Amino acid sequence: MDVGLKREIEAKVYAGERLSRADGEALYACDDLAWLGRLAHHKRTERNGERVMFNVNRHLNLTNVCSASCAYCSFQRKPGEKSAYTMRVEEAVAKALEMRDEQLTELHIVNGLHPTLPWKYYPRVLRELKAALPEVSLKCFTATEIQWFEKISGLPADEILDELMDAGLSSLTGGGAEIFDWEIRQHIVDHACHWEDWSRIHRLAHSKGMKTPSTMLYGHIEEPRHRVDHVIRLRELQDETGGFQVFIPLRYQHDFVDAADGIVRNRIQARTTMAAPAESLKTFAVSRLMFDNVPHVKCFWVMHGLSVAQLSLNFGVDDLDGSVVEYKITHDADSYGTPNTMHRDDLLHLIWDAGFQPVERNTLYQVVREYDQPTSIAERRAVPQDVWS
Ligand code: SF4
Numbered sequence: 001m002d003v004g005l006k007r008e009i010e011a012k013v014y015a016g017e018r019l020s021r022a023d024g025e026a027l028y029a030c031d032d033l034a035w036l037g038r039l040a041h042h043k044r045t046e047r048n049g050e051r052v053m054f055n056v057n058r059h060l061n062l063t064n065v066c067s068a069s070c071a072y073c074s075f076q077r078k079p080g081e082k083s084a085y086t087m088r089v090e091e092a093v094a095k096a097l098e099m100r101d102e103q104l105t106e107l108h109i110v111n112g113l114h115p116t117l118p119w120k121y122y123p124r125v126l127r128e129l130k131a132a133l134p135e136v137s138l139k140c141f142t143a144t145e146i147q148w149f150e151k152i153s154g155l156p157a158d159e160i161l162d163e164l165m166d167a168g169l170s171s172l173t174g175g176g177a178e179i180f181d182w183e184i185r186q187h188i189v190d191h192a193c194h195w196e197d198w199s200r201i202h203r204l205a206h207s208k209g210m211k212t213p214s215t216m217l218y219g220h221i222e223e224p225r226h227r228v229d230h231v232i233r234l235r236e237l238q239d240e241t242g243g244f245q246v247f248i249p250l251r252y253q254h255d256f257v258d259a260a261d262g263i264v265r266n267r268i269q270a271r272t273t274m275a276a277p278a279e280s281l282k283t284f285a286v287s288r289l290m291f292d293n294v295p296h297v298k299c300f301w302v303m304h305g306l307s308v309a310q311l312s313l314n315f316g317v318d319d320l321d322g323s324v325v326e327y328k329i330t331h332d333a334d335s336y337g338t339p340n341t342m343h344r345d346d347l348l349h350l351i352w353d354a355g356f357q358p359v360e361r362n363t364l365y366q367v368v369r370e371y372d373q374p375t376s377i378a379e380r381r382a383v384p385q386d387v388w389s
Contacts, residue, residue, distance in 0.1 A: 001030040013039050018292050021228055027286045028224030033278055040285035040316035047295060048318040050373075052356040053365065054347045055321065057106035057139075058099045062087045062125060066112030067148075068191040071267040072178075072220060074255040076112050082261060086114065089125050093132045100133070102343065105362045107133070109140040110173050113191060119153035119160075123167035130168030137170040137363035143201035144176035144193040151192075157201050161208060170363050172205050174213030174248055180233055181226045188220065188268065199237050206243025211364060214244045214294070218283055219275030220252040220268055227283065231290045238293045245365055246296040246319055249283045251275050251303040277308045281315045288316025296365065301342070301350075310354040319361075320347060353380065 009023050019027075030036060063086040066076035077084035087095070096107055107129060126138055141149075141164070149160045161169075179185055180195040193201075202212050214234045218227055231247070238244045254274055255266035275283070288297045298319035301309035309320060342350070344360070351358040352374040360368040374380070 001026060001032065006030070006032075006035070010039065013043065013289060016292070019290050021232055024228035024231065024286060024290050025225055027289060028228065028282065033281060033285075036282055036285040036289075037315045040288040041314050043288050043292075044297070044316045044318050050355075050357050051318065051359045052313055052351045052354075053296065053319045053359050053361040054351070055106055055361050055363070055368075056102055056104045056344055057108050057321070058096060058102075058104050059108045059110075060087075060092060060095060062092055062109060062111045063114045063117065064112050065114045067115045068113055068189075069267075070178075070190045071188045072217065072252055074253075074265045076265065079115065086117065089121075089128050092125050093128050096129055096133055096136070104133075104136060105360075105368060106137045106139055108173060109138065110142055110175055111145060113145065113148045117152075119149050119155070122149065123163050126164060126167035126169055138168050139171040139173055139363050140164070140169055142173050142176035142193075143198040144191055146172070146201045147193040147197050148191070157204055161205060161210075165208065165210070169210075171210055172202065172212045174215035174246075177215045177230070177234075178217040179222045179226050179230055181222070181229050184222045184226050188217075195233060199233070202243065203237065203241055206241035211243055211245045213246045213248055213298075214238075215248045215250050216287075217250045217252055219279060220272045227286070228290070231287060235291060235293060238291075242293075244294050246298050247287055247291050247294050248298040248300055248321070249280075249287055250300060251280055253303060277305075277311070280304055280308050281311060284312045284315040284317050306350060310350060313351070313354050313356055320351065 005026055009019065009026065012019060012023070027036065061075070064075055064077045065079055065084045065086055066073075069076060109125075122141070126140065129136075129138060146157055146160060149155070150157055153160065176193055176198055178189055180198070182194070185194060202214075205212050216227060216230050234244065234247065252272070252274060254269050254272070255264045284297060284299065291297065296319045297316050298321055299309045299312040299317045300321050304312065309317075348358050348371060352372075355374050355377065357373050358371040360371070362368055
């Protein structure tokens with residue numbers, strides 16, 4: 001990057017000025033990763049100090065049967081496929097209860113767009129889960145699913161959200177965003193929920209007092225300018241509603257070959273690679289720098305691996321999700337040795353070993369517990385890092 005432009009952007013960042021679309025594109029074109037990290041770390045520590053938030057949650061996917069066939073998705077199954085499943089309400093509750101000893105604070109539930117399950121199944125599951133685990137927040141459904149519920153119920157999103165909230169819904173999830181720019185979206189997304197509906201549903205949720213996450217699926221066929229465009233759309237919506245708590249860049253994953261049927265379902269795999277660690281770190285950094293109005297940037301470690309997750313804490317990230325069990329949507333696709341589960345202690349060590357202070361949070365980003373400051377690297381050197389074993 002031109003030295004003059006570098007100075008100009010740096011001055012804007014330190015003065016707290018909003019970065020433009022052109023600035024965002026210039027940052028992606030810059031290969032000075034240390035400089036990008038320094039700027040993003042400045043913004044991150046200015047907002048969130050040396051704290052790293054995490055939560056203890058469980059991911060549940062009630063069904064993998066989906067009417068859509070998104071090109072990047074290795075999770076969906078068609079009705080009748082051998083590995084297609086749909087949980088009975090009691091099964092979902094039993095699965096959630098398995099983690100009671102972990103003192104989880106959140107259930108994260110996303111699903112396929114099931115062609116025949118009735119709409120009433122969903123609030124019923126939420127009611128039963130809430131009755132079984134009243135202290136646990138229910139973070140459920142993408143905007144895509146809410147739009148699907150509109151279709152199968154004939155009800156408007158307004159009434160759907162009211163009924164789900166009455167059944168115990170705390171927050172929507174941020175999924176279904178992928179990349180909003182139609183130039184890319186038309187090639188990867190196979191359902192009817194695009195920017196207009198995704199933003200309509202989150203705007204509506206925010207108007208009802210709900211806080212939601214926002215996401216971006218990166219590292220497939222999009223270019224950096226599409227990522228910048230994606231962030232700017234969300235930033236403008238955030239100016240309007242203030243309802244986004246966090247931005248989560250999600251790293252596109254190649255398909256795994258399902259051991260059960262040997263089928264690769266990802267249709268863009270042949271013409272894509274996955275984002276390299278440096279690209280991921282750059283994406284975290286630029287996101288933090290562009291988003292001057294969203295409090296947190298999260299690294300979902302399941303999609304990035306533990307090494308990148310630790311490094312990301314120096315590239316704008318201040319939130320690690322989560323203590324995940326059975327993450328299926330893309331983790332099925334991962335053959336890179338990332339563990340499927342991290343318990344509370346594992347996350348604590350991951351954060352301490354990176355030199356930050358862990359803070360356990362709930363779905364609303366309220367502090368559940370603050371942990372000790374990290375000990376110095378010199379003191380830590382003698383202690384093996386459990387998390388890598
Ligand atoms: S990403 Fe979601 S909507 Fe798309 S095919 Fe997969 S499960 Fe279905």
